[in-house]
Amino acid sequence: xxxxxxxxxECGSGGRSIAQKLAGALSIPFYDRKLIEMAANETGxxxxxVQQAEEKTGSLLYNLYFSSRNLPLxxxxxxxxxxxxxxxxxxxxxxxxxxxxxxxxxxxxxxxHIFIHAPAALxxxxxxxxxxxxxxxxxxxxxxxxxxxxxxxxxxADGRWGDSRNYDxxxxxxxxxxxxxxxxxxxVKEEVPQ
Amino acid sequence: xxxxxxxxxECGSGGRSIAQKLAGALSIPFYDRKLIEMAANETGxxxxxVQQAEEKTGSLLYNLYFSSRNLPLxxxxxxxxxxxxxxxxxxxxxxxxxxxxxxxxxxxxxxxHIFIHAPAALxxxxxxxxxxxxxxxxxxxxxxxxxxxxxxxxxxADGRWGDSRNYDxxxxxxxxxxxxxxxxxxxVKEEVPQ
Numbered sequence: 422x423x424x425x426x427x428x429x430x431e432c433g434s435g436g437r438s439i440a441q442k443l444a445g446a447l448s449i450p451f452y453d454r455k456l457i458e459m460a461a462n463e464t465g466x467x468x469x470x471v472q473q474a475e476e477k478t479g480s481l482l483y484n485l486y487f488s489s490r491n492l493p494l495x496x497x498x499x500x501x502x503x504x505x506x507x508x509x510x511x512x513x514x515x516x517x518x519x520x521x522x523x524x525x526x527x528x529x530x531x532x533x534h535i536f537i538h539a540p541a542a543l544x545x546x547x548x549x550x551x552x553x554x555x556x557x558x559x560x561x562x563x564x565x566x567x568x569x570x571x572x573x574x575x576x577x578a579d580g581r582w583g584d585s586r587n588y589d590x591x592x593x594x595x596x597x598x599x600x601x602x603x604x605x606x607x608x609v610k611e612e613v614p615q
Numbered sequence: 616x617x618x619x620x621x622x623x624x625e626c627g628s629g630g631r632s633i634a635q636k637l638a639g640a641l642s643i644p645f646y647d648r649k650l651i652e653m654a655a656n657e658t659g660x661x662x663x664x665v666q667q668a669e670e671k672t673g674s675l676l677y678n679l680y681f682s683s684r685n686l687p688l689x690x691x692x693x694x695x696x697x698x699x700x701x702x703x704x705x706x707x708x709x710x711x712x713x714x715x716x717x718x719x720x721x722x723x724x725x726x727x728h729i730f731i732h733a734p735a736a737l738x739x740x741x742x743x744x745x746x747x748x749x750x751x752x753x754x755x756x757x758x759x760x761x762x763x764x765x766x767x768x769x770x771x772a773d774g775r776w777g778d779s780r781n782y783d784x785x786x787x788x789x790x791x792x793x794x795x796x797x798x799x800x801x802x803v804k805e806e807v808p809q
Contacts (some may be wrong), residue, residue, distance in 0.1 A: 585785030
């Protein structure tokens with residue numbers, strides 16, 4: 422297995438946990454929030470700053486306020502993160518979660534792009550169980566997270582977040598974490614014809 | 616394996632051929648255009664009539680002209696086809712291609728819903744090779760077919776055609792037909808937790 426694996430996921434789908442276990446099973450590095458820190462170091466922006474930019478992507482005022490350089494801060498952060506993603510991919514096989522990494526690495530032949538989703542009821546149950554979200558707030562929590570991810574993706578990438586055509590393989594995690602892992606392990610070991 | 620498998624696919628993705636081979640490998644029936652004939656028998660509409668309705672879904676005048684019953688003809692055909700799909704599913708494991716079958720059978724626990732797509736270049740090459748479409752017309756041919764499929768799906772189903780969240784497993788057939796078949800065979804054999 423000599424591939425870069427990118428994984429996008431719905432909130433509460435268990436995609437992050439699946440990504441981590443996939444990386445473990447393949448003995449390759451796993452990158453997630455670290456990317457933000459690396460990107461921040463790259464641009465000289467503090468981590469806090471980068472997180473703020475992320476949470477406010479799309480806020481015109483915020484972008485205007487911070488657009489003392491040529492581009493809005495959110496774009497600067499995206500560009501810096503994209504650079505980091507490409508550097509990580511150049512270092513060899515790994516699993517990268519989120520950050521439009523499928524889009525950033527599109528066109529490279531050594532990648533497999535994956536999206537993990539799940540029915541709303543399962544996702545809500547997961548955020549209640551794993552993130553301590555109270556039951557009455559679970560539906561809104563999941564929807565808000567996904568709106569943010571969709572907005573981020575749809576702003577920077579082309580194609581719509583969650584559209585199967587952006588990915589090589591999309592999976593409903595209702596199949597169960599172990600089943601999803603078995604399917605993914607089978608899939609990433611397939612050679613892609615050139 | 617005790618499942619109903621539905622397969623949606625982009626034009627030229629090879630999804631139909633994959634569906635046929637999957638049914639063969641699992642020794643279960645494969646249903647495609649036959650559905651239209653069965654639906655036509657069911658409603659007493661001629662096959663020609665049903666095909667016309669399909670090609671003209673969304674044509675207001677056509678629907679008004681033929682809405683001598685309570686519903687537009689295209690809706691009558693859809694309802695009849697949905698009934699056939701449910702009857703086929705009730706008969707036992709099978710592979711059903713297209714006709715919004717994922718949507719029609721949504722909620723049944725014994726189904727696996729699959730979508731097959733591929734990059735434009737591969738799809739165009741396939742329709743040139745397999746359907747005898749001339750090279751200069753291939754892009755338009757593929758786009759027109761897919762617009763029709765999307766319009767049909769988006770009209771009758773909820774969710775957007777090709778959105779990963781409508782399916783359990785979406786696959787890019789650039790992985791190659793044999794690889795896709797191996798992945799699907801592995802996936803459909805997984806037990807879905809209740």
